[in-house]
Amino acid sequence: MSRRLGSRVLILPFKHSVQADPKYAERTWDSLKEAIKEICKHNTGVLSYEELYRNAYNLVLHKHGDMLYNGLEDCLTELLDQVVRQVAAHTDSSFLEKVKQEWEWHKVSMIHIRDILMYMDRTYVAAKRKTPVYDLGLALFRKVFIKSTLIYERLVNGILGLVELERKGEEVNRQLLASLITMLRDLNGEQEGEEIFYDFERRLLKETADFYYEEAQLQLSICSCPVYLRRVEQRLVEEQDRIQSYLCVNSPSELIKVVQDELVTRHMETIVDMENSGFVHLVRNDCTQDLAIMYNLFHKVQGGDELLRSRLKKEIHTQASLILNDVDNRDDPIRWVEAVICLRQKYMNIVDDAFCHEQSASRNTSMDAWSLDTCVDKKLLQTVNDSFEWFLNQFVRTSEYLSLYLDHRIRTDFRNASEAEMENCFEQVILLFRAVRDKDLFERYYKQHLAKRLLSGRNFSEDIERIFIEKLKSECGYQFTSKLEVMFTDIRTSAEEVEAFRTALDDPQSSLNGIEFQVNVLTTGCWPIRNQPAARLPLEMQRCCQAFEKIYFARHSGRLLSWQTSLGNVELRAHFPSRRHELQVSTHQAIILLLFNHHDELSFRQIQEETGLPQNELIRCLKSLACGKYRILCKEPKGKEVVDTDMFSFHSKFTCKLVRIKVANIMAEKETEEEKRETQGRVDDDRKPQIEAAIVRIMKARRYLDHNNLVSEVISQLQTHFVPEPAEIKRRIESLIEREFLERDNNQRSYRYIA
Amino acid sequence: MNTRKVPQGYVLLKSSDGFEFYIAEECAKVSKFLKTTLESGFSEAKTGQLNLNEIPGHLLEKVCEYFYYHIMYEQTEGNLAPFEFPPEMAVELLMVANFLDT
Numbered sequence: 001m002s003r004r005l006g007s008r009v010l011i012l013p014f015k016h017s018v019q020a021d022p023k024y025a026e027r028t029w030d031s032l033k034e035a036i037k038e039i040c041k042h043n044t045g046v047l048s049y050e051e052l053y054r055n056a057y058n059l060v061l062h063k064h065g066d067m068l069y070n071g072l073e074d075c076l077t078e079l080l081d082q083v084v085r086q087v088a089a090h091t092d093s094s095f096l097e098k099v100k101q102e103w104e105w106h107k108v109s110m111i112h113i114r115d116i117l118m119y120m121d122r123t124y125v126a127a128k129r130k131t132p133v134y135d136l137g138l139a140l141f142r143k144v145f146i147k148s149t150l151i152y153e154r155l156v157n158g159i160l161g162l163v164e165l166e167r168k169g170e171e172v173n174r175q176l177l178a179s180l181i182t183m184l185r186d187l188n189g190e191q192e193g194e195e196i197f198y199d200f201e202r203r204l205l206k207e208t209a210d211f212y213y214e215e216a217q218l219q220l221s222i223c224s225c226p227v228y229l230r231r232v233e234q235r236l237v238e239e240q241d242r243i244q245s246y247l248c249v250n251s252p253s254e255l256i257k258v259v260q261d262e263l264v265t266r267h268m269e270t271i272v273d274m275e276n277s278g279f280v281h282l283v284r285n286d287c288t289q290d291l292a293i294m295y296n297l298f299h300k301v302q303g304g305d306e307l308l309r310s311r312l313k314k315e316i317h318t319q320a321s322l323i324l325n326d327v328d329n330r331d332d333p334i335r336w337v338e339a340v341i342c343l344r345q346k347y348m349n350i351v352d353d354a355f356c357h358e359q360s361a362s363r364n365t366s367m368d369a370w371s372l373d374t375c376v377d378k379k380l381l382q383t384v385n386d387s388f389e390w391f392l393n394q395f396v397r398t399s400e401y402l403s404l405y406l407d408h409r410i411r412t413d414f415r416n417a418s419e420a421e422m423e424n425c426f427e428q429v430i431l432l433f434r435a436v437r438d439k440d441l442f443e444r445y446y447k448q449h450l451a452k453r454l455l456s457g458r459n460f461s462e463d464i465e466r467i468f469i470e471k472l473k474s475e476c477g478y479q480f481t482s483k484l485e486v487m488f489t490d491i492r493t494s495a496e497e498v499e500a501f502r503t504a505l506d507d508p509q510s511s512l513n514g515i516e517f518q519v520n521v522l523t524t525g526c527w528p529i530r531n532q533p534a535a536r537l538p539l540e541m542q543r544c545c546q547a548f549e550k551i552y553f554a555r556h557s558g559r560l561l562s563w564q565t566s567l568g569n570v571e572l573r574a575h576f577p578s579r580r581h582e583l584q585v586s587t588h589q590a591i592i593l594l595l596f597n598h599h600d601e602l603s604f605r606q607i608q609e610e611t612g613l614p615q616n617e618l619i620r621c622l623k624s625l626a627c628g629k630y631r632i633l634c635k636e637p638k639g640k641e642v643v644d645t646d647m648f649s650f651h652s653k654f655t656c657k658l659v660r661i662k663v664a665n666i667m668a669e670k671e672t673e674e675e676k677r678e679t680q681g682r683v684d685d686d687r688k689p690q691i692e693a694a695i696v697r698i699m700k701a702r703r704y705l706d707h708n709n710l711v712s713e714v715i716s717q718l719q720t721h722f723v724p725e726p727a728e729i730k731r732r733i734e735s736l737i738e739r740e741f742l743e744r745d746n747n748q749r750s751y752r753y754i755a
Numbered sequence: 756m757n758t759r760k761v762p763q764g765y766v767l768l769k770s771s772d773g774f775e776f777y778i779a780e781e782c783a784k785v786s787k788f789l790k791t792t793l794e795s796g797f798s799e800a801k802t803g804q805l806n807l808n809e810i811p812g813h814l815l816e817k818v819c820e821y822f823y824y825h826i827m828y829e830q831t832e833g834n835l836a837p838f839e840f841p842p843e844m845a846v847e848l849l850m851v852a853n854f855l856d857t
Contacts, residue, residue: 049797050805053788057854108796115791122856 025064028055032068032116033075039112040079042105052116065124072117076137080106080144088150096158099151100176103141103183110137139194142187146196155180156200160207166242167211178246185248201249205258212262220267224277226290232263233293265301272311279311283350291354295377308355309383312347316384319343320391333397337405340392341428347384355380389435397676398436402429403445410464411453422464430471437723439476440690441683446472447528450484454491455520455567462488476720486526494520497552504551517544521552521561535565535587536612538594565591566617574632578655583632584662588613589621593632601649604642615644622648630654630661691724691732696741699753706750707733761803766793768805768819774812782822787856814851817844821857 035052038044059068083102090098114121114134121132131139146152159180166172181200188197212235219228239259243252264271271294272279282290298304323329323343329336355377392398409425417425436442450465465488473481498519522529537545549561568587572594573580585593591611595602602610608618622642626635632654636647694717698710705713711729718724733751736742742751761767766783768776780803784790792799799805807815817840828835840848 044796045798045801047797048806049792049795049799050807052797053792054809054854112795112797115795118788118791118856119854 025059025062025067028059029064029067029071032056032059033071035116036072036075036113037079040105040109042109044112049116053118056117057119060120060124065120065128068117068120069124069130072113072133073136073140076140077144080140084145084148084150087145088148092154092158095154096162096176096180099155100179100183102145103179106137106141106145110134113137138187139189142189142194142196146184146187152196156203159200160203163204163242163247164207164211167238174246178248181246181248185250197250201251204247204249205255208255208258209262212259213266216263216267220270225271225274225279225282226277226287226293228271228274229290229293229297232297235259235263236297260297260301264297265303268298268301268304268307272307279308280315283312283315283347286346286350288350288353291350292356295355299377305377305379309380312380312383313387316343316347316387316391320387320394324391324395333401333404334408336401337429337432340388340432344384344388344431345428351381351384352376385435388432389437392432392435393437398432399438399442400445400676400679402432402436403442403449405429406446406468407449407453410461410468422467426468426471429468430475433472434475438683439480439720440686440722441679443480443721444528444679444683444686447484447487450487451527451529451567454487456569480721483526486523490522490526491520494522497521497555500555501548501551504554505547515540515544517548519548520567522564529564529567533612533614534563535591536610537563537565538591541591576654577652580659581654581656582660584660585625586621588617589625589663592618592621592625596633596650601647604644604646604648607648608644622646624663628664630656630663632663687722687724687728688732690718690721691729692736694718695729695732695736696753699742699751703753704745704750708749710751766803766805768807768815770810770812770815771808772812774815776815776819778819778822782819782826785822785825785857789855809854810851814844814847817848818851818855818857 032052032055035047038047056068059065083106087095087098087102111134114132114137117133124130125132130136146155159177162172162177166174184197184200188195215235219231223231236256236259239256240252243249243255247255249255274281279291279294281287282294295308298308320343323336323339326339329339395401406429433439433442453465469481469484472484498517501517501519545563552561553559565587570585570587570590572583572585572590574583574593583593588611591613592607595607595610599606604618604622607613607622608615611618613621619642622633622635625631626633626648627640627642631651634649634651635642636649691714694714695710698713698717699705710733711726714729715724715726733742737744737751740754743754744750745752761777764780765777766780766789768778768783770776780793784793789805792805793803794800810818821838824838
């Protein structure tokens with residue numbers, strides 16, 4: 001029968017022997033009860049702690065814990081019931097104050113009661129797993145007092161009423177609100193029906209939403225966009241302040257979100273699209289401050305960023321199409337590019353100044369200093385860049401215009417410009433260039449213009465050119481600029497070549513007929529030169545050329561020289577009846593002028609025959625000589641245009657104050673449609689081998705690839721130069737299959753590399 | 756109750772059989788019971804006098820000794836000099852300690 005007990009040893013508290021009196025327990029409890037009532041009347045000072053503690057101690061010790069605990073509960077309930085009636089009798093004005101006071105008194109009383117019942121807390125409550133005395137006191141306060149029908153609604157409505165009053169701009173007792181709200185929070189129970197604070201929060205959020213709904217309705221109808229934005233910002237600051245000083249809610253962010261939702265999110269489009277003060281208006285007038293406020297508000301709410309981005313994109317597109325459709329701009333590359341740069345700068349400034357959000361960076365060592373970094377909104381910046389990319393690629397002449405603009409600035413403006421100014425200009429051009437998809441097209445134009453600058457020899461500064469080429473190199477890589485570098489080298493070696501040629505001649509003066517002969521030897525393929533048939537040169541010049549060829553071939557065997565007369569310049573000394581002038585003309589113009597050494601009058605046809613110049617070129621030369629600023633030739637009949645029936649004669653009555661005259665060659669600065677097509681065609685031709693090379697490179701590495709992947713790889717490889725058309729890639733692939741570099745796999749969508 | 760003036764920083768403990776002990780407040784607060792007593796708003800807190808009707812003088816003396824012992828060695832680590840008391844007092848002391856929550 002013996003049951004083994006666990007080896008736990010129970011030590012029972014020592015039994016006191018005071019329990020002689022059977023009524024002892026009741027008597028002791030009665031005295032304690034009286035004491036508790038005294039405590040709740042704030043008469044603690046007259047009671048002896050030791051006595052009360054001893055009584056409670058003895059009660060618990062003698063197993064009267066239940067009686068003590070339940071008695072306490074009943075006693076408190078009874079007392080609180082009285083308090084409810086007292087407080088409910090107060091009018092609205094002092095009601096909240098009274099609640100607060102009762103709460104504070106109750107807390108003090110409960111501390112005292114807890115103190116005298118300390119022993120019970122330690123033993124009885126712990127053993128029976130009951131609520132500790134103090135917490136019991138709070139729970140009863142909630143159950144009996146706060147949740148009382150006489151109190152609860154009045155209390156919550158009172159608090160919400162005060163909050164609303166303050167939102168309307170009136171002074172309220174913030175301390176009172178703070179203690180009442182803290183009270184609700186401290187009294188929040190975990191079981192259903194006890195979550196008074198959550199209930200309060202829900203109602204607060206609803207009140208807030210209602211209040212700001214009204215506010216938004218009213219303000220939107222009377223305010224302009226910036227005023228409204230400022231008001232919202234102010235409201236948010238106020239609300240934040242309110243949260244900090246008394247609305248100590250569990251989720252302040254939720255409250256703020258409600259305000260944002262009501263004031264911003266709901267009305268986002270209305271705000272942005274306000275006529276004469278909305279987003280577009282602010283952007284057009286560079287109101288960065290207002291935009292910054294707008295951005296800060298919108299950035300924090302869902303969908304705000306997207307909306308701003310879409311509006312910004314739309315606005316850039318609008319502005320861009322204005323530039324595109326402006327006839328003056330379209331035909332003037334310089335103005336066009338300047339307008340674009342200006343527009344871009346404007347948006348960049350706005351993004352920089354207005355669209356920054358604060359980013360809390362790492363905390364400094366000292367506690368008080370938070371370093372706040374502002375950080376430009378990357379996505380908005382991206383939007384600007386994307387829009388410009390779209391816009392620049394929308395216009396077919398972007399590459400050409402950019403290069404022309406650059407050419408113009410380098411030739412004219414930079415002589416007196418500071419380095420910073422130049423740097424800035426280059427930077428801007430590069431920024432636009434970055435967005436251009438057909439980089440090879442730009443390269444072609446740039447090369448053409450660079451060649452002209454290099455060969456004209458005037459207004460040419462290698463330093464300036466090199467700065468820009470360095471920029472291109474860092475943008476597109478070495479490959480992109482290697483041919484440009486060759487052009488510079490050619491010019492330098494040509495100078496040496498001519499030097500060598502001079503020294504090699506026995507008698508430079510006589511063998512060159514007194515002509516100061518200068519040659520530039522250009523590497524074929526690196527210069528953007530159309531191979532034109534050379535013009536028929538006068539005898540003097542031909543002899544110079546022959547002399548040069550002789551010596552050049554002696555120095556370098558196995559080379560071929562072909563003369564490009566279209567790119568040369570000549571300085572002529574002309575004897576007019578009035579005085580002697582020095583004329584700076586192109587080689588072709590010089591050839592024409594030299595004809596008049598032997599003839600007084602020549603027809604267009606005759607000139608054409610003598611010089612062998614193509615019609616277009618001839619018309620251009622004659623125009624500059626007979627219809628330009630300095631009319632060295634007379635044309636019969638007179639007129640602005642040159643036609644092939646005109647007669648030309650030497651203008652003997654020519655007068656001019658200057659000794660040196662530069663005859664401007666009327667050159668089509670901008671390409672004609674025909675030339676443009678030609679350039680495009682040549683660019684397309686250049687692209688074919690590049691695309692093929694890319695395909696072969698990729699296939700060699702991958703061996704086997706399906707069509708779509710191949711196309712996307714080719715595009716990504718060539719992106720730095722241009723964006724190839726998928727159709728063109730397909731044609732190239734087919735051509736490679738024909739030439740047996742690749743073969744189709746059984747399933748038609750894949751290719752295999754054939755070694 | 757005798758309302759003698761207790762010097763600042765001291766408390767007066769009276770045993771059930773009339774012995775009186777002045778001890779430093781700091782030491783008295785070793786007992787959670789005494790600490791609460793002295794910090795609450797009850798009459799003892801004002802006068803600084805406590806009647807300990809449960810505790811006879813010889814025990815209270817030992818208890819006070821223990822308070823001082825506790826304060827002295829509170830910060831010391833390692834081996835302490837043992838607190839000595841006559842073995843026959845052990846049970847009574849345990850009871851008192853339970854009451855005083857020490």
